[in-house]
Amino acid sequence: KNQVEQSPQSLIILEGKNCTLQCNYTVSPFSNLRWYKQDTGRGPVSLTIMTFSENTKSNGRYTATLDADTKQSSLHITASQLSDSASYICVVSAKGAGNKLTFGGGTRVLVKP
Amino acid sequence: DTAVSQTPKYLVTQMGNDKSIKCEQNLGHDTMYWYKQDSKKFLKIMFSYNNKELIINETVPNRFSPKSPDKAHLNLHINSLELGDSAVYFCASSQDGGGAWETQYFGPGTRLLVL
Numbered sequence: 268k269n270q271v272e273q274s275p276q277s278l279i280i281l282e283g284k285n286c287t288l289q290c291n292y293t294v295s296p297f298s299n300l301r302w303y304k305q306d307t308g309r310g311p312v313s314l315t316i317m318t319f320s321e322n323t324k325s326n327g328r329y330t331a332t333l334d335a336d337t338k339q340s341s342l343h344i345t346a347s348q349l350s351d352s353a354s355y356i357c358v359v360s361a362k363g364a365g366n367k368l369t370f371g372g373g374t375r376v377l378v379k380p
Numbered sequence: 381d382t383a384v385s386q387t388p389k390y391l392v393t394q395m396g397n398d399k400s401i402k403c404e405q406n407l408g409h410d411t412m413y414w415y416k417q418d419s420k421k422f423l424k425i426m427f428s429y430n431n432k433e434l435i436i437n438e439t440v441p442n443r444f445s446p447k448s449p450d451k452a453h454l455n456l457h458i459n460s461l462e463l464g465d466s467a468v469y470f471c472a473s474s475q476d477g478g479g480a481w482e483t484q485y486f487g488p489g490t491r492l493l494v495l
Contacts, residue, residue: 310486313483373421
């Protein structure tokens with residue numbers, strides 16, 4: 268069964284600090300992995316997308332890494348800002364599954380001043 | 381100039397009622413989706429339409445019936461609402477046939493509460 272697990276469930280960080288979110292998946296055969304940001308009361312917005320041959324991809328202060336061998340990904344937020352407070356969702360797509368995505372439960376990040 | 385819009389944003393109703401949620405996208409995309417986000421925040425796909433044709437229909441009770449009058453609209457009608465239907469429902473769209481590499485653009489969600 269395809270699954271995506273994220274940790275921690277939630278975390279609180281001080282403004283300006285860095286943090287790293289984890290994602291483990293069992294989706295097979297693997298096609299690509301996305302990280303989405305979901306602000307409270309809004310729909311998810313895509314941050315990055317990576318295939319198995321990509322180890323790292325950045326979008327501003329967000330850097331995603333992927334280890335296709337261990338089926339793990341991480342999202343690193345550098346110099347956090349108050350606007351980074353949101354849920355971050357790891358989403359994995361399987362080959363041949365078309366547009367059927369497997370979503371993780373998300374990590375809720377709260378950035379405090 | 382909202383890309384994917386949903387109405388209503390909030391919906392509170394009694395068990396047994398029938399209700400509809402509307403979705404419209406102005407991105408010119410060919411594929412639209414409905415997702416359900418449960419209390420644990422997992423998003424699960426319910427339906428997907430490409431150019432008004434149903435391409436994904438997950439194991440959703442047949443009380444849920446999607447309707448796509450044109451490729452810019454995908455509405456969700458729910459009959460005989462049950463307590464377990466309480467969730468946030470998201471509409472999304474993607475540009476082409478909905479392949480694994482397409483980015484999906486999500487609407488703001490409709491928060492449904494069944495009493």
